Amino acid sequence: SAVISQKPSRDICQRGTSLTIQCQVDSQVTMMFWYRQQPGQSLTLIATANQGSEATYESGFVIDKFPISRPNLTFSTLTVSNMSPEDSSIYLCSVGQSQETQYFGPGTRLLVL
Amino acid sequence: GNSVTQMEGPVTLSEEAFLTINCTYTATGYPSLFWYVQYPGEGLQLLLKATKADDKGSNKGFEATYRKETTSFHLEKGSVQVSDSAVYFCALDSGGYQKVTFGIGTKLQVIP
Numbered sequence: 001s002a003v004i005s006q007k008p009s010r011d012i013c014q015r016g017t018s019l020t021i022q023c024q025v026d027s028q029v030t031m032m033f034w035y036r037q038q039p040g041q042s043l044t045l046i047a048t049a050n051q052g053s054e055a056t057y058e059s060g061f062v063i064d065k066f067p068i069s070r071p072n073l074t075f076s077t078l079t080v081s082n083m084s085p086e087d088s089s090i091y092l093c094s095v096g097q098s099q100e101t102q103y104f105g106p107g108t109r110l111l112v113l
Numbered sequence: 114g115n116s117v118t119q120m121e122g123p124v125t126l127s128e129e130a131f132l133t134i135n136c137t138y139t140a141t142g143y144p145s146l147f148w149y150v151q152y153p154g155e156g157l158q159l160l161l162k163a164t165k166a167d168d169k170g171s172n173k174g175f176e177a178t179y180r181k182e183t184t185s186f187h188l189e190k191g192s193v194q195v196s197d198s199a200v201y202f203c204a205l206d207s208g209g210y211q212k213v214t215f216g217i218g219t220k221l222q223v224i225p
């Protein structure tokens with residue numbers, strides 16, 4: 001299994017600002033995913049990030065709001081831009097290392113005031 | 114499209130009680146099925162999985178059997194402990210490891 005770390009683990013931000021979340025994996029992986037878990041809700045996939053290409057966004061999510069970088073096979077960032085209180089969520093990155101199994105990072109807990 | 118339906122919680126049990134969390138799914142083809150667990154303040158961890166019909170996934174005393182005829186993957190444990198208190202997510206993946214579909218999550222609270 002992959003070991004995944006995220007930074008920051010939590011943050012409190014003011015509306016209108018942006019936050020960049022980092023995801024680091026201890027091995028090279030092809031596919032990385034970013035999810036959002038709103039309070040009391042299940043996980044919703046934001047986008048899929050492949051190294052060397054633009055991220056693929058799910059319906060309801062756009063690049064201007066959630067720009068993603070994937071500079072190499074072990075690292076990715078997700079930026080939450082122009083934040084509002086509705087963006088308060090847990091943001092998780094995950095990797096698909098082996099067929100049919102995803103491994104998740106510990107999550108970043110974001111509160112927007 | 115794919116969907117996962119699981120019982121809403123919270124579920125409150127006494128220690129050593131029997132646990133069942135129901136999960137049913139709708140999917141095209143032959144999906145792989147998963148149970149993930151999220152302990153308080155932590156990220157998701159894979160608890161168990163099954164990749165084909167009649168497979169039984171098991172881990173830490175938890176079991177779930179892939180029932181294609183009833184499109185179900187119910188999670189069971191014979192004797193729960195306080196340390197099992199967490200949120201449990203049923204999930205499916207119908208094509209490699211892309212676009213995993215999650216259920217809403219069931220919160221389990223085990224009291225001494």
